[in-house]
Every structure is written in structure tokens, then in C-alpha cells.
Amino acid sequence: MGEVIAIIPARGGSKGIKLKNLRELAFRPLIDYTIQAALVAKTIDRVVVSTDSEQIAEVARNAGAEIPFLRPTEIADDKTPLAAVIKHFLDWCKNYGWKIDILVILEPTSPLRTSEDIDKAVEIFKKSKVDTVVSVERDTSLWWQLDNNANPKPLHAERLNRQFLKPMFRENGAIFVTKPEVVTESTTIGDKIALYEMSHSNSIDINSWQDFQRAVISLRSTKIIFHFKATAELGFGHFYRVLALANRLYYNNVILLCSEYDESLEKRIASVGFKYHLSTDPIDVIRSEQPTILVNDILDTSKEMMKDFRNLVPLIINFEDLGDGNQYADLVFNALYEDLSLNSSHYGGGSYAVMREEFLFLPQYVVREKVELVIATFGGSDPNNIAYYCMKSLPERYPNIRFRIIVGPGYQHDKKELHDLAKILKNVEVIDIATNMATHLSEADIVITSCGRTVFEAAACGVPCIVICQNAREMKHRHITSRDGVISLGLFNGDETVDRLLAVFEDLRNNPSERTQMSEKSSAVVDGLGIFRIIGLIEKSARIKGLFRSF
Structure with a gap:
């Protein structure tokens, strides 16, 4: 029985950005992101790096990858196709008795591809009985192409709004899952192909300094769930407060979760632009989404509820919580009250009022x-x-x-x-x-x-x-x-x-x-700065816990 092996091709002679694969991205070498994702992936048995660079080999080895050889220089320049590099690796495996059932090719220039992405792509390969699974990113744009005379020609039959266009899929280079036997000197892809669609944020491919900047912004992003209640009877104040916070933190992975709602809320939340859940079982949603931060705007919480949340989320923030569960929150903001607690993580008064955009300036x-x-x-x-x-x-x-x-x-x-x-x-x-x-x-x-x-x-x-x-x-x-x-x-x-x-x-x-x-x-x-004070305190708490460096 053969293994599922991840191969990471990483040459040392990149021209655009020298030693690109070792360049620091948020305090880690670029290649380390791909190595760690492959090591964590449940479907991968071995992680191998193919490189011609002693420096890259040392970093990769320290990160946990195997470096069974140094790649020959004749297949390590910028003109060498990826297929030739992979064919060299497979020939080496054959000579040394390594048996491979599934080959997973992971380019080190896709640092935001996750272990979950890898596992999902491998599972598609196993279930669909194809030769190759290619990772892609959905694109609904109007595309043009130059003909032989350099005249622009539309690739669309008619001009439609984005939501009505038939989607196209751009190969993002992050993951190729393939049968070893289809690999030749010129291709790594077989005849029968399935696509694995990745998110836009995970599809960043590092080829320029601008790409590094985009990746840094994405890495600073974290998953935040805003949990609230809103019905016609309860009112929509809690909804508008979490929406004000979400709009300020839009560059994070923001998810709205309403655990008590009616038809009037459903109409409002559908138009806000964020992913949302309407569920009377918030624990189930939180367990599934695995957020880094949970913001509760549900009034008083119980000890039992907060203990359940505490077991699932590293950082919890509550609003207007006078319940006995507030002691389990990392931060509590009660703008409508004086600070009623001796707890240094509780903040009260108008300085922490969150105002909607219409009330600013x-x-x-x-x-x-x-x-x-x-x-x-x-x-x-x-x-x-x-x-x-x-x-x-x-x-x-x-x-x-x-x-x-x-x-x-x-x-x-x-x-x-x-x-x-x-x-x-x-x-x-x-x-x-x-x-x-x-x-x-x-x-x-x-x-x-x-x-x-x-x-x-x-x-x-x-x-x-x-x-x-x-x-x-x-x-x-x-x-x-x-x-x-x-x-x-x-x-x-x-x-x-x-x-x-x-x-x-x-x-x-x-x-x-x-x-x-x-x-x-x-x-x-009310000076309108309450929302910024709150975000600053959340950021400080997250840093102390080592969750991320900055919003």
C-alpha cells in the first residue's frame, strides 16, 4: 500500500524577490506556512521539500519536512517547468523504493492555503476517481482577450451584472492532487479532472511585494462571531451595535449569529453583506465555526452558558451583561451602567457607547x-x-x-x-x-x-x-x-x-x-470614540493571549 505524499517545490534562485521562499511573512519564513499546513493535514503521510538551496533545506528540515536530496541545478532555474521537478522527485522515489498512491503538490507561494483545504482536496480526489484535483478560485468578471492582431475581444456573449454571469474558475496554484502515473516531463495533470474551489482570501499567490502586503493583511484577520438577539418585540439595538462593530472590523472573518429572531430580523440581516447564522443553538454554530473571538450582545448570561462558550473560544467579550456568567468573559462592556464590578476587565459608562455611523460627525x-x-x-x-x-x-x-x-x-x-x-x-x-x-x-x-x-x-x-x-x-x-x-x-x-x-x-x-x-x-x-476604545481593548486582550498581533 502506497502513501499520500506532499511535495513542496522550492528553488533558491527566484529572481523577482531574492530567496522569496525564505522571506519573512508575519515573522515566519514563507515556506513554513505550507510545511505546517501539510504536516497538520490529516490526509498527508509525509511532507517532502524539493530544493536546490542548502538554506531552504535547513529551514524546511527544522520546520519538520523531509529533505531526501538536493535538487540538481539543471532543473532549478526559472525556465524549468513544475512538471519536470515533480517527475524528478517521482523518479527518485522509484529508485529508492518509496511507494506513492497519491501525490499532493503544494507550491510554497500559497501561504494562506490551510490544512483543511488540503484535506478537502484529497477527499475529493479519493471520492471522485479522477486523475487530478486542481484548486481554483471562483471569478465572476467580464473577461477580454487579445486576438492575433492585438485587438481586444470579449470572452462573454453578453454584458450582464456580476450576479448573473456564469462563474469562471481561475487556477490558483495552491493544490494539485494527482495520480503519480499521469506525471510526465511536461504535465502533472491527467485527463479526468475535478476542481476544488478555495476562498478568495486563501488563494493569495506570492509573486510580488504587493502580494506580500495582501498576505500580511489576511494573516492579521481573525474569525469573529457576533452573537446577538433581535426581534420586533426585543428591538434591534443589539443588532445595530454588533453591526457597527462588524463594519469597523470588516477585514476580519466576521460572522453574525442570531439565536433569537423573527421575520423582521431575517429581512434586515440578509442585506448586511456578512456571513450569518440564524440558530437557536448557538453552541452548535460556535463549535462548527471555531472562532477566535466571540462577542455576546444578549444581555445577562448564565454560568452554564459561559462555561460552554469558554470551552470553545479563546477570547470572549460581553455587552450589557449583569448575569452571573459575566465573570467568565475576558472583557465586559456595560455602557448603560456605571462600572458595577471590581473586576478590572469590566468597563462602564458613556465612554464605551457604540454609536451607529449616522451619529458620528x-x-x-x-x-x-x-x-x-x-x-x-x-x-x-x-x-x-x-x-x-x-x-x-x-x-x-x-x-x-x-x-x-x-x-x-x-x-x-x-x-x-x-x-x-x-x-x-x-x-x-x-x-x-x-x-x-x-x-x-x-x-x-x-x-x-x-x-x-x-x-x-x-x-x-x-x-x-x-x-x-x-x-x-x-x-x-x-x-x-x-x-x-x-x-x-x-x-x-x-x-x-x-x-x-x-x-x-x-x-x-x-x-x-x-x-x-x-x-x-x-x-x-458621548464623544463617538467608544467603538475605538472597545476595539483597542479587544486588540490588547488578543495580543496578551497571543492570538494575533493587530487588527
């Missing part, structure tokens, strides 16, 4: 002398129907002020009541779902809202804010005091809260200087 807010527009919005579901309570009292008392009610997709009450109210009171406008909250809030003179992330959004805009808490959890949120430029009416208590709202609103309406002070204080709470 806003123009300076100017407090108007007279109140012209009031916006009332109470989260995705507004369980206490505070919007209705507010709007049936304030607009009638102040007919010269416009009131805009913004309700979320999970509003739990009869929207018809609000729309009927708007028909009766001509100064009331109802918006079912706002597409750009920054624009709405920036137009307002006063915002009335519950004690969630909208308070940070109002602060980012510099708008004076009156807060009414929906539940006991919101009462713990750190931005409900006057020091932050926010007037808190405490926990909602029906008509009693409405009476307090009327009194507070009357004072604010007639006091532009107080509104100016509130605007200045709230603007200082």
Missing part, C-alpha cells in the same frame, strides 16, 4: 429660543405604551409645538390609537419606523424617551432629554441623573408620571438656558 447642535419640535420614542416595543400617555396630554396643551412620535417595529399596542390621535391633533405626527434616527433627533428641541440606548443617541446629537424608565433594569442605567444633562422621571407610573412630565416640560419650554446646559452636559457623555 454630526454638526454642532444649536439650542433654539423657543421649543418648536418634540420627539417621543420609547424603544422597539414600548411595553407601558408611554408614547400614547405622553401624546394624549402634551400636544393638546401646546398646540403651537409640533410633536413627532416614533414607534419601533415591535410596538405592542394598537398603532391605530396613535394615528387617530394624530388626525385629531394637527400638531402630532406618527412615524412607524424611523430610517435615520440621527436626522430626527437632531431636529428636535426636546426628546422624551425611555432609559435605553436612545439616551446616548440624543446625547450624541446634543438634544435635551427627558427620561422615563420602562422597568427596574432601566432604573440601573447610569445616564438617568442631572449630571449627564438628563432629567429622569424615574419608573413609569401612569398618570402620576404624566403629571410630572407636564411640570418638567413647562419649565424646560420656558428656559432655553437650562436646555443649553443640558445639551452641553449630555454632549460630553
Whole structure:
């Protein structure tokens, strides 16, 4: 019975980049990436390097590869075809009694090809009964070719958008799995061929310094899973926060995982451009994807859940987690709270608020002398129907002020009541779902809202804010005091809260200087840099754990 042998052809006389195969790529010789991938591959029995260079031979030997000979110089120049090098190796094996069933050719200039890629290509070879498996990269582009007279000719029959083009496959040179008997001096490929499709990122072939730069960027990438919950009833704040982080870390292998969802989330997530999973079993997805970093934005976690995550992921970051599982996270960010823990890895307060792009780089807010527009919005579901309570009292008392009610997709009450109210009171406008909250809030003179992330959004805009808490959890949120430029009416208590709202609103309406002070204080709470502080701390933790050097 023969073996599955990986052969790595690596000559020392490269011209474009001298000793290219030994050039450092992220602190490792280029050839080392291919050797280690082959050694780790489960389908490979032996890893051999064919080289004419003593330097390459020494590095390869130290890396774990076999160097049974030094290649003759006559088949080690830039004009020598790959097939001749492989034929030389097979002739040597025949002379020395090595038996080979499957030959796997791995060019050292494909450092991002993984052991998994190798194993998958070999498995295709075994199952498909072909002569050769060739690794390729999918390409849906419009291709042109020059004819014999150097005139450009299209290779496409008609011009179509990319998504409608029939894909072509470019040979990437990373993997050839072949029968030894089909190899000749001129070819390593038999008549019956199967393709193994590799990802674009794994297909980088190093031929220039620019290729080295691309490879370094890819090597700095790491797999990050953002785990969150989002439904019409729960709201989409967690989704928008992880999306803001994902958009900043797009050059990593970003995966979104939603473990509690409904149809309204499915429509949103399908258009974001990242790979995603909708699964009620997050452990199963995480076990399958094997991320380096897990970001949980699911509120409180349990010890049991976090212990399961801890066994699967090296670095875990949680948001807004007051549960007993947060002790198992490497970092916890609770922007809505003061730092409630003595743990040095817990960070609280507005300095760690993650703002959506629309709330960054806003123009300076100017407090108007007279109140012209009031916006009332109470989260995705507004369980206490505070919007209705507010709007049936304030607009009638102040007919010269416009009131805009913004309700979320999970509003739990009869929207018809609000729309009927708007028909009766001509100064009331109802918006079912706002597409750009920054624009709405920036137009307002006063915002009335519950004690969630909208308070940070109002602060980012510099708008004076009156807060009414929906539940006991919101009462713990750190931005409900006057020091932050926010007037808190405490926990909602029906008509009693409405009476307090009327009194507070009357004072604010007639006091532009107080509104100016509130605007200045709230603007200082959120500076828009929270997302960068968070990314910096994640990067620092990853470096300490030796996971990667930099985002």
C-alpha cells in the first residue's frame, strides 16, 4: 500500500524577490506556512521539500519536512517547468523504493492555503476517481482577450451584472492532487479532472511585494462571531451595535449569529453583506465555526452558558451583561451602567457607547429660543405604551409645538390609537419606523424617551432629554441623573408620571438656558470614540493571549 505524499517545490534562485521562499511573512519564513499546513493535514503521510538551496533545506528540515536530496541545478532555474521537478522527485522515489498512491503538490507561494483545504482536496480526489484535483478560485468578471492582431475581444456573449454571469474558475496554484502515473516531463495533470474551489482570501499567490502586503493583511484577520438577539418585540439595538462593530472590523472573518429572531430580523440581516447564522443553538454554530473571538450582545448570561462558550473560544467579550456568567468573559462592556464590578476587565459608562455611523460627525447642535419640535420614542416595543400617555396630554396643551412620535417595529399596542390621535391633533405626527434616527433627533428641541440606548443617541446629537424608565433594569442605567444633562422621571407610573412630565416640560419650554446646559452636559457623555476604545481593548486582550498581533 502506497502513501499520500506532499511535495513542496522550492528553488533558491527566484529572481523577482531574492530567496522569496525564505522571506519573512508575519515573522515566519514563507515556506513554513505550507510545511505546517501539510504536516497538520490529516490526509498527508509525509511532507517532502524539493530544493536546490542548502538554506531552504535547513529551514524546511527544522520546520519538520523531509529533505531526501538536493535538487540538481539543471532543473532549478526559472525556465524549468513544475512538471519536470515533480517527475524528478517521482523518479527518485522509484529508485529508492518509496511507494506513492497519491501525490499532493503544494507550491510554497500559497501561504494562506490551510490544512483543511488540503484535506478537502484529497477527499475529493479519493471520492471522485479522477486523475487530478486542481484548486481554483471562483471569478465572476467580464473577461477580454487579445486576438492575433492585438485587438481586444470579449470572452462573454453578453454584458450582464456580476450576479448573473456564469462563474469562471481561475487556477490558483495552491493544490494539485494527482495520480503519480499521469506525471510526465511536461504535465502533472491527467485527463479526468475535478476542481476544488478555495476562498478568495486563501488563494493569495506570492509573486510580488504587493502580494506580500495582501498576505500580511489576511494573516492579521481573525474569525469573529457576533452573537446577538433581535426581534420586533426585543428591538434591534443589539443588532445595530454588533453591526457597527462588524463594519469597523470588516477585514476580519466576521460572522453574525442570531439565536433569537423573527421575520423582521431575517429581512434586515440578509442585506448586511456578512456571513450569518440564524440558530437557536448557538453552541452548535460556535463549535462548527471555531472562532477566535466571540462577542455576546444578549444581555445577562448564565454560568452554564459561559462555561460552554469558554470551552470553545479563546477570547470572549460581553455587552450589557449583569448575569452571573459575566465573570467568565475576558472583557465586559456595560455602557448603560456605571462600572458595577471590581473586576478590572469590566468597563462602564458613556465612554464605551457604540454609536451607529449616522451619529458620528454630526454638526454642532444649536439650542433654539423657543421649543418648536418634540420627539417621543420609547424603544422597539414600548411595553407601558408611554408614547400614547405622553401624546394624549402634551400636544393638546401646546398646540403651537409640533410633536413627532416614533414607534419601533415591535410596538405592542394598537398603532391605530396613535394615528387617530394624530388626525385629531394637527400638531402630532406618527412615524412607524424611523430610517435615520440621527436626522430626527437632531431636529428636535426636546426628546422624551425611555432609559435605553436612545439616551446616548440624543446625547450624541446634543438634544435635551427627558427620561422615563420602562422597568427596574432601566432604573440601573447610569445616564438617568442631572449630571449627564438628563432629567429622569424615574419608573413609569401612569398618570402620576404624566403629571410630572407636564411640570418638567413647562419649565424646560420656558428656559432655553437650562436646555443649553443640558445639551452641553449630555454632549460630553458621548464623544463617538467608544467603538475605538472597545476595539483597542479587544486588540490588547488578543495580543496578551497571543492570538494575533493587530487588527
